[in-house]
Amino acid sequence: MGLLVDGEWQDKWYDTAGDGKFRREEAGFRDWLSADGGPGPDGQAGHRAEPGRYRLYVSYACPWAHRTLIVRVLKGLEDLVPVSAVHWRMRDHGWTFEDAPGVIPDPVMGAMYMHQLYARARPGMTGRVTVPLLWDQATDTIVNNESSEIIRMFNTAYDGLGAKPSNFYPEALRGQIDAINTRVYRDVNNGVYRAGFATTQAAYEEAVRPLFDTLDWLESRLAAEHWLVGSRLTEADIRLFTTLVRFDAVYHGHFKCNLRRIADYPALHAFTARMMELPGVRDTVHFDHIKRHYYESHPTINPTGIVPLGPVEMY
Numbered sequence: 281m282g283l284l285v286d287g288e289w290q291d292k293w294y295d296t297a298g299d300g301k302f303r304r305e306e307a308g309f310r311d312w313l314s315a316d317g318g319p320g321p322d323g324q325a326g327h328r329a330e331p332g333r334y335r336l337y338v339s340y341a342c343p344w345a346h347r348t349l350i351v352r353v354l355k356g357l358e359d360l361v362p363v364s365a366v367h368w369r370m371r372d373h374g375w376t377f378e379d380a381p382g383v384i385p386d387p388v389m390g391a392m393y394m395h396q397l398y399a400r401a402r403p404g405m406t407g408r409v410t411v412p413l414l415w416d417q418a419t420d421t422i423v424n425n426e427s428s429e430i431i432r433m434f435n436t437a438y439d440g441l442g443a444k445p446s447n448f449y450p451e452a453l454r455g456q457i458d459a460i461n462t463r464v465y466r467d468v469n470n471g472v473y474r475a476g477f478a479t480t481q482a483a484y485e486e487a488v489r490p491l492f493d494t495l496d497w498l499e500s501r502l503a504a505e506h507w508l509v510g511s512r513l514t515e516a517d518i519r520l521f522t523t524l525v526r527f528d529a530v531y532h533g534h535f536k537c538n539l540r541r542i543a544d545y546p547a548l549h550a551f552t553a554r555m556m557e558l559p560g561v562r563d564t565v566h567f568d569h570i571k572r573h574y575y576e577s578h579p580t581i582n583p584t585g586i587v588p589l590g591p592v593e594m595y
């Protein structure tokens with residue numbers, strides 16, 4: 281675990297000094313991919329969608345990267361946007377392309393470490409080296425490394441190039457989707473990390489209580505409806521799913537989010553199973569990478585690196 285400082289890699293754990301709270305850094309690359317190469321919704325610099333031009337870099341362990349893999353498969357972009365996948369273990373050198381089952385090497389520069397791609401895109405940069413990221417092979421740089429934006433780009437950018445017509449962020453539902461996303465991001469997606477990486481009892485409890493309040497609230501919504509918004513699959517469901525599917529396997533134990541399991545919530549459990557059955561989604565879920573990543577990458581939380589055998593029942 282580490283970051284780039286003035287273009288040089290430094291091995292450094294998250295800084296929670298002071299109040300013991302984990303704070304996620306803002307993503308640093310925010311250009312936009314669009315059908316015509318025009319600017320993004322807030323005027324971001326545009327890159328034109330073309331078959332094979334962009335490469336998506338993911339970790340199968342990572343819930344943020346997982347969002348992008350799901351939208352990629354649901355939109356039928358597998359041949360249009362190829363993928364590289366890092367090794368599950370993230371230690372002294374951060375994400376690596378060390379050879380192992382499931383790893384898909386980097387063809388752009390034959391990188392061994394993900395930080396080499398960041399330093400190539402922005403020489404001298406200071407910041408964390410995260411997945412997912414979208415690489416533009418034509419301009420040899422990173423387009424974007426913020427998953428919530430990459431899924432919005434994938435949702436429409438390839439519609440004229442053979443993508444499936446589904447729309448996961450329809451105009452009429454945006455207000456409701458945004459409202460759900462805000463709460464789910466704060467209390468659930470990022471909430472599990474705020475619990476797991478907290479270094480004081482108070483910071484941990486401050487994350488765990490709203491996490492379970494929000495899971496209770498989601499349980500009641502999903503007991504009444506199959507999907508979170510508008511009786512149809514939207515990005516709000518995809519964003520919730522990637523945390524729920526990891527919950528009982530890692531967040532419950534490793535991150536101490538153990539007031540309840542997802543298996544104890546009938547509607548959340550059924551929702552997760554339903555998401556798994558969507559065409560192509562099961563193939564995006566790699567429990568081996570998920571479990572080994574968390575238990576092997578965080579020595580301050582799990583010094584032995586032992587990966588628990590359970591839970592027996594998965595989806």
Ligand SMILES: N[C@@H](CCC(=O)N[C@@H](CS)C(=O)NCC(=O)O)C(=O)O
Nearest residue numbers: 342343344408410411412425426427
């Ligand atoms: N805002 C980013 C967050 C991505 C992120 O934090 N990814 C984690 C893996 S799950 C990572 O690469 N962490 C490396 C680090 O923090 O140094 C997104 O949603 O795309």
